[in-house]
Amino acid sequence: MADIALLWDIDGTLLHTGRAGIFALEDAARDVLGVYVDFSELSTAGLTDVEIAVGIVRQAGRVPDSEIVDRFLRVYERHLPMALPKRKGEVLPGVKEILDRSLQREDVFSILLTGNTHAGAQAKLSYYGLSHYFSDGAFSDGTPDRRSIARRALDLVRGRWPNVGLNRVFVIGDTPHDIHCANAIGVRTIAVATGQYGESDLRALNPWWVLPSLPSQDVFFRHIVDGGHGDRG
Numbered sequence: 001m002a003d004i005a006l007l008w009d010i011d012g013t014l015l016h017t018g019r020a021g022i023f024a025l026e027d028a029a030r031d032v033l034g035v036y037v038d039f040s041e042l043s044t045a046g047l048t049d050v051e052i053a054v055g056i057v058r059q060a061g062r063v064p065d066s067e068i069v070d071r072f073l074r075v076y077e078r079h080l081p082m083a084l085p086k087r088k089g090e091v092l093p094g095v096k097e098i099l100d101r102s103l104q105r106e107d108v109f110s111i112l113l114t115g116n117t118h119a120g121a122q123a124k125l126s127y128y129g130l131s132h133y134f135s136d137g138a139f140s141d142g143t144p145d146r147r148s149i150a151r152r153a154l155d156l157v158r159g160r161w162p163n164v165g166l167n168r169v170f171v172i173g174d175t176p177h178d179i180h181c182a183n184a185i186g187v188r189t190i191a192v193a194t195g196q197y198g199e200s201d202l203r204a205l206n207p208w209w210v211l212p213s214l215p216s217q218d219v220f221f222r223h224i225v226d227g228g229h230g231d232r233g
């Protein structure tokens with residue numbers, strides 16, 4: 001049985017929101033911290049929502065304890081569905097084709113491995129019409145650390161396929177953070193240069209496969225199935 005687990009990052013990998021989430025962060029900063037700030041220059045690539053919230057709380061001069069960080073994130077999640085239509089985003093090329101094929105293949109299991117909170121992820125996926133592809137995932141709720149999110153994702157995979165080979169598990173992501181978290185759990189990374197990092201930036205970290213963007217489902221699965229049994233990477 002060829003069991004393939006795909007662990008998907010969201011922002012820059014499945015979709016772009018046009019940074020619309022920034023509006024929801026600004027709204028949460030106003031409502032929870034009482035500060036009016038322009039986050040248009042805020043760098044969020046590869047950071048978890050918890051890390052972003054901690055940074056914003058600290059920037060407002062407050063101690064980022066879990067109570068205020070949680071409150072900030074719940075307010076952010078409430079604003080996010082209204083924020084998404086403010087910018088024109090997109091589902092990235094190849095994503096729907098690969099996910100459609102994944103649903104048809106019994107040997108493929110797709111889950112989310114994301115720095116988004118669960119509710120934040122749901123808001124983005126439902127706005128961009130991708131939620132029906134994912135029944136499960138590992139999110140940043142309760143942890144700032146992408147590596148522990150990755151461990152949770154691997155536990156979900158093992159719950160389904162207890163003996164899954166680590167060379168059949170693939171993190172698909174667009175930043176060095178995704179590559180590091182895949183390395184932390186001993187699985188392979190498919191790095192796509194559809195976010196803020198170029199192919200050469202990603203290749204420098206030696207992921208299993210580097211792509212300018214996701215290919216056709218045919219090329220994608222042929223490479224994974226043929227290459228997935230070898231020792232490469």
Ligand SMILES: [Mg+2]
Nearest residue numbers: 009011012174
């Ligand atoms: Mg990303």
